[in-house]
Amino acid sequence: MDNPLPENENAKGGWKQDPAGVQANILEIATMVFAEHGLSGTRIDEIAARTRTSKRMIYYYFGDKEGLYARVLEAAYAKVREGEASLDLDGLPPTEALSRLVTFTFDHHRAHPDFIRLVMIENVHQADYLQKSDVIRRVNTAAIDRLAAIIRRGEETGDFCHGLDPVALHWKISALSFFNVSNRPTFSALFGTTLFSETAQRRLRDDVAAMVLASVRKTP
Amino acid sequence: MDNPLPENENAKGGWKQDPAGVQANILEIATMVFAEHGLSGTRIDEIAARTRTSKRMIYYYFGDKEGLYARVLEAAYAKVREGEASLDLDGLPPTEALSRLVTFTFDHHRAHPDFIRLVMIENVHQADYLQKSDVIRRVNTAAIDRLAAIIRRGEETGDFCHGLDPVALHWKISALSFFNVSNRPTFSALFGTTLFSETAQRRLRDDVAAMVLASVRKTP
DNA sequence: ATGCAAATGTACTGGCTAGTTAAAAGACTT
C-alpha cells in the first residue's frame, strides 16, 4: 500500500521521478495480476495499465516477464514470513504456543489469499522459480526452527511425545491451513459455501488446532 | 491407456476411421498436457502433436480450447470418483471403515497427480468451469453420502461423538491428502524431499489417519 | 456404383502480446 521510501511529495512542485516508488508500484500490481491469472495467463499490458507507469518501465526495471514473476514471488514470501515473525511464542507454555501458532497460521493464510494463489501457481510450475531463489529458502528454515524450539520445550515438560519431526508437523499445519484457502473455489462449488461462513471457519480453525495438538500430545 | 470401445482392428484390413477412439485419444493426451501446463499455458499444437490425430480433429470434436478443457475436467472427476466407488466399507466397523477411507484417499491422491493438478488449476480459475458442470456436482455428493453413512453408524455404536458434520470431515481428509500432492514441489524445494520418501509417506499417511480418527472419536 | 454425411488432411490467417527502438526529459555533478 504505502512505499517504504523517502517522502515523495510529487503533488505540486519540482519532483517528478520516483524510481523506487515506481518499482514498488509495479511489484504491488504485478502481485495482484499474477495471483489472479497465473504466469502464462497474465498479460504484461494488463499490469502496465493498472500501474501508474508504463509497460516500458516494467521491462526497464525487471527485464522480462519471468524476471518480474520471480521478484513478485520473492517479495510475497518475504512479506508473509515477516508477518509470521511478529508472533512471539517463547513466553508461553509449549501446548499453548503450538495452539497459538496453528490458529495464527490458519488466520494468516486466510488473510493472504494472493500469497496462497501465488504458491499454488508456483506448484503448478513445479516450483521452478522458487528453487532458483536462495533468499526464499533461507527465510523458510526460520519457520522450522521456531517449531523445533516449541517441540523441544514440549518434550522437556513432558507434554509432547518424543521423536516429533518439526518438518512433518509443519506439513500438517500447512496442509490444513493452506487447503482451506487454495481449494475454496472447487470445494464450495461442490459442497456449498456453508463451511466458509465466519462462524464455521472459526469452528474449523479451533478443530484444526485441536487435531494438531492431539497429534503431538503424549499418549498413555 | 486402453479405450473402452468396440474392437478397432485397424491394423491391416479395411477399417480406418475410428471417431470414438480418436476422441478418447485426444482426451487422454489433453488431460496430460493441461495438467502439465494449465489452461492458458497449454498449446493446442502440443496436444495435437502428441495425439495420433491432428489439430483439426480437436476443433472438430471439442469446439474450442475451453470446451476441451471442460471435457477433460469432467472426465478426470468421473474417472477418479469411479475409482473411489470401488471401495466397499459397509461391512466394516465404523472406526475401521473411516480409517480405511482415509488411507485409501491419501494413496489414491498420490496415485493420481494429474487429477490433483487439474483441480489446482481449476482453483486458480475460481472453479469457473466446474460450476458449469452439473455432472460433476452430482458425482461428488456421493462421496459425502458415504461419509455420512459411516458417521451415522459410528454414532450408533458410540464410537464417534455426536453432531459430526460430514462435509467438515471430508474437508479434513481432503486437505491432508490433497496438500501432500499439490504442494509437494514448493514444500520439497523449501524443506527437502525427506518427507516424500516411501517410508516417510507411509508413516505420514498412518499419522494422518490417526489424526482424523482422533478428531471424531468420542471424548471423555 | 452412387449419393451423402461423417471424418480427416493441408494450408492458411488475423489478432494478440512479449519485448524493442529511438529519443527526450529530469536530476545530479562540476
Add this chain to the structure above:
DNA sequence: AAGTCTTTTAACTAGCCAGTACATTTGCAT
C-alpha cells in the same frame, strides 16, 4: 549551464497460436 547518467514516453515489430477455409477421403445405405 554544460555534461552526463538515469528515468520516462510513445510508437513499433516479430512471431506465436487459437481458430478456419477448403478440399478430400471414408463408410454406409440404397
